[in-house]
Each structure stands twice: as C-alpha cells, then as structure tokens.
Amino acid sequence: MRPYFCNCVSWRPRLMPALEALIERGEDIPSTEFRKLVRPSDMRQLERDLGYDRTLTIEGDWAVRWKRDPVSGIPFIVHSAIEHVFATPQEIEALNETALEADHRDRIVADGTILILVHPGSMYGSARMNLGKREADAARDAVMEEVITHEGGIVIIDGALSDEIFPNDDRILRGALQAAAARGDIAVRIWGDDSGEAPFAAWNGQGDLSAGLVHDGQVAAARALIDEGVLDGRRSILVSGAWASDIDDEGCVNSVADELRARLGESAKIKIASGALRLPPDEPDEEEDDPCPGN
Numbered sequence: 001m002r003p004y005f006c007n008c009v010s011w012r013p014r015l016m017p018a019l020e021a022l023i024e025r026g027e028d029i030p031s032t033e034f035r036k037l038v039r040p041s042d043m044r045q046l047e048r049d050l051g052y053d054r055t056l057t058i059e060g061d062w063a064v065r066w067k068r069d070p071v072s073g074i075p076f077i078v079h080s081a082i083e084h085v086f087a088t089p090q091e092i093e094a095l096n097e098t099a100l101e102a103d104h105r106d107r108i109v110a111d112g113t114i115l116i117l118v119h120p121g122s123m124y125g126s127a128r129m130n131l132g133k134r135e136a137d138a139a140r141d142a143v144m145e146e147v148i149t150h151e152g153g154i155v156i157i158d159g160a161l162s163d164e165i166f167p168n169d170d171r172i173l174r175g176a177l178q179a180a181a182a183r184g185d186i187a188v189r190i191w192g193d194d195s196g197e198a199p200f201a202a203w204n205g206q207g208d209l210s211a212g213l214v215h216d217g218q219v220a221a222a223r224a225l226i227d228e229g230v231l232d233g234r235r236s237i238l239v240s241g242a243w244a245s246d247i248d249d250e251g252c253v254n255s256v257a258d259e260l261r262a263r264l265g266e267s268a269k270i271k272i273a274s275g276a277l278r279l280p281p282d283e284p285d286e287e288e289d290d291p292c293p294g295n
Contacts, residue, residue: 002075002086004042009082017099018092022076023083026067029075031059034066037075038086050079069095101184112152114186114231115273117143118218118241118253119194120173121161123277127242130279142275143240144169147176153186155230157221157241157256159193163200177206186230190214192221194252218252222259231260233268240273251279 006012011019035043052058058079065078072095076085085092123143127136147154154176165173173189181187188207191199191214198214199205205213209228215221225231237260244253253276260270 001039002037002088002091003039004046005085005087005089005092007082007084015092015096018096019083019085021071021095021099022067022069022074022085025069025071026076026078027070029066029068031066034068034075034077037068037073042086046077046084112185113150113236113238114153114155115147115150116155116157116222116237116239116241116256117147117173118157118239118256119159119161119243120156120169120241121159121164122242122252124161124164124166126161126164127277131277136277139275139277140169143273143277144172146240146273146275148172150176151183152180152235154180154188155186155225156189157192157218158189158199158203158205159191159218159252160195160197160200162203188225188230190221190224192216192218194218219255219259222256223263226260226263231264233264236269236271238271238273240276242277244272244276244278246278253277 008019047058050058052061058064061079063080066075067078067083068075072087072091074085074087074091074095076083078084087095120143123136123140127140130136131139156173156177177187177189188209189205190207190209191203191205193199194217196216207213207230209224209230211224211228215224222231231237239253239257239260241253243251245251249258253272257270257272261268264270
C-alpha cells in the first residue's frame with residue numbers, strides 16, 4: 001500500500017512533469033478501490049488534516065474526486081482543486097523521468113525539422129567529375145556537417161552510387177539515424193534509384209514501412225514516405241543531397257521537394273537546403289528527361 005507523498009501546493013518544481021502526467025491521465029475510481037491502494041494510517045491522517053470526522057466523512061463530500069493514473073498505478077485525491085498524491089519517492093522519480101522523456105519526444109515531433117538526404121552517393125565520384133575534386137569535397141563536407149549537427153528526424157534516400165560513400169561518412173549517416181531513433185524521431189533509410197537499379201548487396205535499409213524499403217526512383221520513395229505517414233505537413237522538411245538546381249528546377253533533390261509540395265499541399269514547409277550539391281549553371285544536361293543530371 002502506498003504512503004502519502006505530497007500535495008500539489010508543496011510539490012517540488014523539479015518533479016512537476018510527474019504531477020502534470022498524473023493530472024492529465026488520472027481516471028476516476030470508487031473510493032473503496034482507492035482505499036485498497038493506500039496506507040490506511042496515512043489516509044486517516046489526511047482526512048483529519050482536511051477536517052473530516054465521523055459526522056462529516058470524506059466519502060460524503062460530493063466535491064472530492066478519487067483518481068488513479070492507469071499507467072503508473074499511482075492514486076491521488078482531488079480536494080478543492082488540490083491534488084493529494086499517494087506514492088513512494090521512487091515511483092514519483094520514475095514517473096518524472098518517463099514524463100520528461102515523453103515531453104522531449106513531443107517537442108521534437110512538434111518543432112523539429114526533418115532532413116531528407118537524397119542520393120548521398122552522388123556526392124563522391126560523380127560530384128568530383130562534375131564539380132572538380134576540391135569543390136566537390138568541400139560541398140560534401142558541408143552536407144555531412146549538416147547531418148552531424150541536425151537534431152530532428154532524418155530520412156536517407158539511397159541510389160546506386162551509394163556504394164561509393166566513404167566508410168567514415170557512412171558511419172556518420174548510420175550514427176545520425178541511430179541518434180534520431182534514440183530521440184524517438186523519424187529515422188528511415190530507403191532505396192530510390194532514379195535509373196531503376198536494385199540495391200547493391202551490402203546495402204542495409206532502415207524503417208518499418210509496409211510498402212517496403214525499395215522503390216523505383218526517389219520520387220516513388222518520397223511518395224511512399226507520405227503514404228506511410230512518415231512525412232506530413234505538420235513539420236518543416238529540409239531536402240539536401242545531390243543534385244539540386246536553382247535555375248531550371250531539375251535534379252533529384254528538386255524532384256523530391258516538388259513531390260512533397262504536391263502531395264502535402266501549399267501549407268507544408270518544404271525547403272531545399274542551401275548546401276545541397278548543385279551543378280554549375282552552364283553544365284548541359286546529358287538528356288532532356290534525366291531527373292538527376294550529373295549522375
């Protein structure tokens with residue numbers, strides 16, 4: 001049976017998340033059930049402190065609510081808008097910790113930006129061929145720094161060139177996914193090669209999507225993320241990777257951003273990252289209909 005812990009007036013500020021969780025989740029229970037959960041001597045003392053006696057019982061007061069948190073099992077009384085909680089200090093500490101974790105996850109979901117990295121493999125050999133080694137390496141390092149410092153959800157859409165990702169950079173990508181998952185945020189790695197190639201043998205996807213992790217192109221991958229509910233218009237989305245264009249609206253990064261805007265609506269906050277790799281303005285397309293020039 002639980003001892004009396006505290007009332008909300010004397011509640012320690014550090015433990016407020018626990019009290020807020022009790023108030024939010026508490027369910028009404030009969031007084032007979034409540035009394036089975038608490039230490040009788042502590043309950044009698046509380047009744048005396050509140051002014052009840054044999055002629056005026058607490059059960060006879062219509063304004064008293066008998067509550068129990070269905071998650072932790074902690075019981076409490078609401079008397080004159082004041083919560084009186086019965087629990088051990090260990091129970092309150094544990095509840096406070098889980099409440100803090102839940103609050104952190106909720107804030108991430110409400111405010112965090114989702115980073116979508118499109119065809120990271122194109123930032124290596126393909127980028128060096130199109131931009132030059134120094135420019136390509138600097139651009140890639142900027143994108144990887146963005147991945148390292150990102151604090152929201154992350155989605156990686158791989159393509160056939162992802163087998164060119166440097167081992168250390170791939171460890172960074174996998175670490176970013178693990179960190180996002182540990183925060184309770186979106187952490188997905190899927191396949192969407194624009195030329196239709198299947199994943200290479202060593203490729204490992206991540207995510208629990210009923211539609212699967214392998215898709216025919218980056219646009220189909222983006223569409224699956226929306227259909228599966230991974231992406232929605234409530235959060236801002238930053239699209240990076242290779243390739244992007246500020247002039248003719250072509251490139252794999254642009255095609256993903258365009259699909260998101262079309263499917264999520266005008267209210268969705270979709271932005272192409274300033275650090276996304278861009279081909280030189282005077283670089284001609286190899287084919288008119290190539291959605292990812294430079295690959």
